[in-house]
Amino acid sequence: MNTQVSEAPARESSTDGAGPTIRLATTPRPDAADGPPKDLEYIVELQDVSCYYGSVRAVRNVDIKVAKNAITALIGPSGCGKSTLLRTINRMNDLVPSYHAEGQILLDGQDLFAKAVDPVAVRRRVGMVFQKPNPFPKSVYDNIAFGPRINGYKGNMNELVETSLRRAALWDDVKDKMKQSGMALSGGQQQRLCIARTIAVNPEVILMDEPCSALDPRSTLQIEELMAELKRDYTIVIVTHNMQQAARASDATVFMTMGDDRAGYVVENGRTIDIFTNPKNQLTEDYVSGRFG
């Protein structure tokens, strides 16, 4: 185990051109233990991304890479722009009137900020699960079928609904309640319903904005187990306040904090185990050891 940990960053630094101020994406393939190290595959690359509300800069100069089929956790004190950054990746924040972002976000090499790119198309490929479970006031079935329907799904809808619910580990709970309102489910079930409807449109990346903050510990654990299953097929980026959750559930961790200009920036990022056991930056160490934030 130890050898692998020390091995990865060394190999890493040779593959990307690290910037001078910010240590760059050192997100190794998480389950390196599964076999011999392969070339890392990144699905999302943020290059010099800054986010603004009006003239106020909320996030500055973020350069990170998100590894495919891994769980990347965004941690940091509240107000440091984690959610803003996350909501920039699927261009959700375009809906906020005063908001704009600069830089580049590459999804499979394609710039999401390019003029010709439609945010609506981006959001189908980059799904999102929210802090507060937000099932639509529709039946369980229609909650899942909503996305596929609007996105012109051609195929057996019943099958797709069932598969999606099974993958979200919710099928057994709701198979007899398909016509019931999604809002009648328990909090944890609602959140899994939201995950199920997200994967029903088959996105490449799933963004999760503190998905467990409104849930009890048992439901939280269920969601974490689910994430571990889902990462085989999807790439997950999760914002969390819960340090244990980041340590427990993620493969890579990005630590952000707020600068003197009140803009959030990335202090350090790398393998979760490195960030938590061997942080290179004092700020990171203070934060993960609970001395700050």
Next chain:
Amino acid sequence: MALGSPAATTSAGRFEPALMRRKLVGTLFYGACLAAIGILLLTLILLLVQVLTRGLPWLDVQFLTGVPSRRPVDTGILPALVGSLEIALIVGLLSFPVGVAAAIYLTEYARDSRVNRLLQTNISNLAGVPSIIYGILGLAVFVRLLGFGTTVISAALTLTLLILPVIIIASIEAFKAVPNAQREGAYALGATRWQMVRQSVFPAAAPGVMTGIILAMARAIGEAAPLLLIGAAGFVTFLPNPVSGNYSVLPVIAYNWAKRPQDDFQGISGATIIVILLMMLVLNGLALIVRARLSRHIQW
């Protein structure tokens, strides 16, 4: 839990998002929304243009200071103008204390009992009763039962009942908007409930309350239907005495003239409507000023 690859999801079907078409539908819909507003704006403009082109040629000093005559050229609206003003004034004076008191009771005193819920729902239901029904009530109670006859006072009482629900609802909103800290601050100084309301909540709610009352007076000036039942006549050639004798109001004479097919009568009807609209404009402006004045010192 066994999971397939992402391909497994799509093997059964595929996505054809057809984004261009969906965006087009959305754009068309947005266009429809704008068109709806366009139609409303156009209607409003046509309406004003129509009233102005018909009425302006007739609007002169003689029209404002004269009395009705059989011939449109000689006619004037002074009795109706005075009648409308008298009624609006009495309505304002009557509905202010009652409306505010009712709102104070419902927001500051009433506990959540069945009686009080009944009072609340009753007021919102009253706001939906057609105005002409109030005319019937006024005819039966004020004109006949209480013997006030077809006078300004009967008309004013009827319109007071008509606009009270509106005033109460507006005042309730104003009282509810006062932060609780205002109340607690007064209580902490040992105020009784009434002292708290009078010294603390009412001054804070006053701008909203006054605005509501002025706007309700504007509505009373434009109201004609109930007054047709309270005997507002088209042809009154003297200035009305509030408590006895016939009276007339602007919207009723506008209606009476609009019923006549001749262009001249449509003209003087239009001129009367201009006067009504001007009065409402003045009251609306007044409401804005009062609101700005009274709320100058209130900030939270």
Next chain:
Amino acid sequence: MSAQPMSLTRRRPMSEQVIERLLFLAAAVGVVTTAGIILVLAFQTLEFFAEVNPISFFTGTVWSASIAPYTFGVLPLVSGTLLVATTAMVIGVPLGLLSAILLAEYASPRVRTVVKPILETIAGIPTIVLGFFAINFLAPQILQPILGKQNIGIFSALSGGIVVGVLVTPLIASISEDAMRAVPRGLREGAYAMGATKFEVVRKIVFPAAISGIMASIILAMSRAIGETMAVVLAVGTQPQLTFDPTESIQTMTAFIVQISAGDTPQGSIQFKSLFAVAATLFSMTFALNLISGWVVRKFRTAY
């Protein structure tokens, strides 16, 4: 000599209790008004029914109150009223809902400052002005050129219905806008996150979630249209007839009440008494609609 300590058990002063009583009386004025309306209508209507069989009143298809033989079948007035109200809904529902959607979902602050005053101005216009507009402009310069003078006169249910439709638009718009604004942002974001377009979010998420408020606004507008008087009385004419053709001249319940009260009908006459029976019918219809609208809000409200 020591100062008397202030009692903590002092009774509420008398004045406080009197004030509370007075305030309660003011709040009770509404109940008195409602009771007054119901009593007046009930008594006078019963007097009318002593002379006219209620069954023939409610089922009769001929209304002739001013020309002998006097016949009091209310259906022509009811159908006339419904014809106007339905036409008004055809106009007012799309205009009101589209305005509401524009305000709640699309409008930038700049657009709002244009749209809101338009709606508020329409809501504030005395309804007599709309009646004036109908006979001076809408009928002669729009409807007659389009439909042909031989097909539609100056007075028609269509002309009255259109102006009433404009009149109820602000009512539908403001209640529906409130209902749509009450839909939590999280639901919209959830839909956007699945790759929905703005229109899809509005149509498939916001609109269904706000449906109880929207339905209530439409029912209230219907009630308002049924009770509208001055805009209608000028526009629709004075011919009570049982018809479903909106180009015909008809008479509504409210227009009949105006006709009797503004004329020189003697107060004790059967014609004058019929006014109360018609008013009672009108009141029952609008009151029922208002109750239904409140019930719809409670019954179909989406709890978030």
